[in-house]
Amino acid sequence: MTTATVSLGASVSSQSRFMQLALAALLGIFVVGFVGFSHIDAVHNAAHDYRHSMAFPCH
Amino acid sequence: MNLFRNVVFVAAIAGLVAGVVLACMQAYATVPLILKAEVYEQAGGGHHHDHGAAPATTETGAVSTAAPAGNAMSSAAPAAEAAAPAAEDEGWAPADGLERFAFSVLANIVTGIGFALVLVAVSEFAGGVGNWRQGVFWGLAGFAVFTLAPGLGLQPELPAMPAADLLPRQIWWSATVAATAIGLGLIVFRRSLPLTILAVLLIVAPHIVGAPQPDSFETPIPEGLHHQFVVAVTVTNLVFWLVLGAVVGVVRGRFTGTATSLRDSFA
Numbered sequence: 119m120t121t122a123t124v125s126l127g128a129s130v131s132s133q134s135r136f137m138q139l140a141l142a143a144l145l146g147i148f149v150v151g152f153v154g155f156s157h158i159d160a161v162h163n164a165a166h167d168y169r170h171s172m173a174f175p176c177h
Numbered sequence: 178m179n180l181f182r183n184v185v186f187v188a189a190i191a192g193l194v195a196g197v198v199l200a201c202m203q204a205y206a207t208v209p210l211i212l213k214a215e216v217y218e219q220a221g222g223g224h225h226h227d228h229g230a231a232p233a234t235t236e237t238g239a240v241s242t243a244a245p246a247g248n249a250m251s252s253a254a255p256a257a258e259a260a261a262p263a264a265e266d267e268g269w270a271p272a273d274g275l276e277r278f279a280f281s282v283l284a285n286i287v288t289g290i291g292f293a294l295v296l297v298a299v300s301e302f303a304g305g306v307g308n309w310r311q312g313v314f315w316g317l318a319g320f321a322v323f324t325l326a327p328g329l330g331l332q333p334e335l336p337a338m339p340a341a342d343l344l345p346r347q348i349w350w351s352a353t354v355a356a357t358a359i360g361l362g363l364i365v366f367r368r369s370l371p372l373t374i375l376a377v378l379l380i381v382a383p384h385i386v387g388a389p390q391p392d393s394f395e396t397p398i399p400e401g402l403h404h405q406f407v408v409a410v411t412v413t414n415l416v417f418w419l420v421l422g423a424v425v426g427v428v429r430g431r432f433t434g435t436a437t438s439l440r441d442s443f444a
Contacts, residue, residue, distance in 0.1 A: 125305065126429065126432065128180040153288045164269075166270070170336070171211070173324065173332070176334065
């Protein structure tokens with residue numbers, strides 16, 4: 119699991135590669151989840167038109 | 178953390194571009210329909226935000242008897258109170274007009290970057306998006322996973338449309354996205370018949386289980402308006418994902434110094 123590979127211009131070991139990519143994906147899911155799924159009223163109202171326009175479950 | 182930094186960099190550019198494009202499309206295609214629907218919503222007795230508990234509280238006063246048990250909106254009022262005037266406690270909201278539009282643009286860009294992070298990270302596992310054309314295919318996959326599949330069970334909805342409780346719908350939406358993504362991945366990257374059959378089962382399963390549906394479909398929203406909205410949402414999302422994928426391909430190509438030529442074959 120320590121084979122160095124070049125991914126997106128960066129040379130990393132496969133283990134570190136997996137961790138960094140998983141971290142990036144999780145960050146993305148968190149961001150989308152917060153804006154699109156948060157039950158906080160203010161967040162819901164701010165992104166109201168966006169949620170409807172993206173067909174996120176809303177209200 | 179060089180790789181992480183590069184992923185974020187590519188995703189930020191792609192998300193920004195695709196988010197701005199989507200916000201512009203929404204301003205013309207979907208937001209006017211939402212505003213129209215809000216006219217019906219206000220005419221239909223207040224701005225009730227807990228449709229699950231209050232399907233169509235019409236002038237007849239026929240309030241649904243469905244118990245709002247476990248309503249996901251923590252502060253949601255029971256059905257009877259939902260018919261109260263619009264002054265109910267909904268917290269802060271942006272003022273109509275420029276402020277509301279500005280927050281929509283912000284939401285588009287932020288989630289655009291979020292979707293881009295997922296797309297870039299997942300595609301890096303598969304060797305990376307080589308050029309804009311491969312990016313378009315990744316975008317198609319994103320559209321299928323995040324718009325088509327969940328949209329089949331939970332159609333894009335306008336304000337004042339009845340829907341089941343929020344939390345079960347969000348769970349179904351997330352599970353459908355996950356199952357579809359895994360299914361597509363199995364089909365594309367594991368060239369085996371049994372796994373492909375498993376993939377098809379995974380993609381179909383959420384629709385056999387079925388999305389949470391409201392007790393009543395009664396709504397003041399005209400059928401035509403809703404249909405127009407479903408088409409607008411689906412098409413704007415398609416363009417968003419194609420732009421997102423293509424920009425990821427272009428930016429990543431510049432980044433890694435590989436040619437982004439038309440002749441590069443897909444996969």
